[in-house]
Amino acid sequence: MSDGAQTQTPSDTELLELAREAAAHAYAPYSSFPVGAALLTIDGQVVKGCNVENASFGLTVCAERNAAGRMCAEHDPGNTDGRGIVGVAVVGLKASPCFPCGACRQVLHEFGCQYVVVEEDGGPKRYGFDQILPHGFGPDDL
Numbered sequence: 342m343s344d345g346a347q348t349q350t351p352s353d354t355e356l357l358e359l360a361r362e363a364a365a366h367a368y369a370p371y372s373s374f375p376v377g378a379a380l381l382t383i384d385g386q387v388v389k390g391c392n393v394e395n396a397s398f399g400l401t402v403c404a405e406r407n408a409a410g411r412m413c414a415e416h417d418p419g420n421t422d423g424r425g426i427v428g429v430a431v432v433g434l435k436a437s438p439c440f441p442c443g444a445c446r447q448v449l450h451e452f453g454c455q456y457v458v459v460e461e462d463g464g465p466k467r468y469g470f471d472q473i474l475p476h477g478f479g480p481d482d483l
C-alpha cells in the first residue's frame with residue numbers, strides 16, 4: 342500500500358489499524374517485540390514505520406523514529422516551522438497500550454506532534470503531548 346494515498350483523514354481507529362499493519366513488517370529478532378507506528382502529517386498523509394533491530398543492540402531504531410525519518414524523505418517535514426506531524430498511532434503486537442519511548446517522544450515533538458493514539462481496552466485512546474512530554478524542549482525553545 343502506498344502510505345500517502347489517503348483521500349480522507351483517517352479516524353483514530355483507522356490510524357491504529359495502519360500502525361498494526363506496519364508492525365507486521367517489524368524486524369525484531371532480538372526482542373520479539375514488533376511495533377508499528379502511523380504518523381498523520383500536516384498535509385493529511387499517513388506515513389508508517391516499524392522497529393528495525395540490529396545485532397549491535399544499541400543501533401535498534403524504534404517504529405516511531407523510522408516513520409519520522411520516512412516522513413522527512415517523502416513528505417513535508419514542516420521545513421519552515423517544524424510542524425510536519427499532527428499525531429501518531431502506535432501499536433505493539435505484544436503489549437497494549439504501547440507508548441513511544443522517551444527518545445521517540447522527543448523526535449515526534451520536534452515535528453509538532455500533538456497527540457499519540459494507543460490501543461487501550463480494545464479501542465483507541467488519545468493522549469496529548471502535554472501529558473506524555475510535559476515541558477518538552479523543542480524548536481520553539483531555541
Ligand SMILES: O=c1ccn([C@H]2C[C@H](O)[C@@H](CO)O2)c(=O)[nH]1
Nearest residue numbers: 372374376392403404440441442
Ligand atoms: O514505542 C516503542 C517501544 C519500543 N519499540 C521497539 C524498540 C525495540 O526494537 C523493541 C523492544 O524495546 O521495541 C518501538 O519501536 N517503539
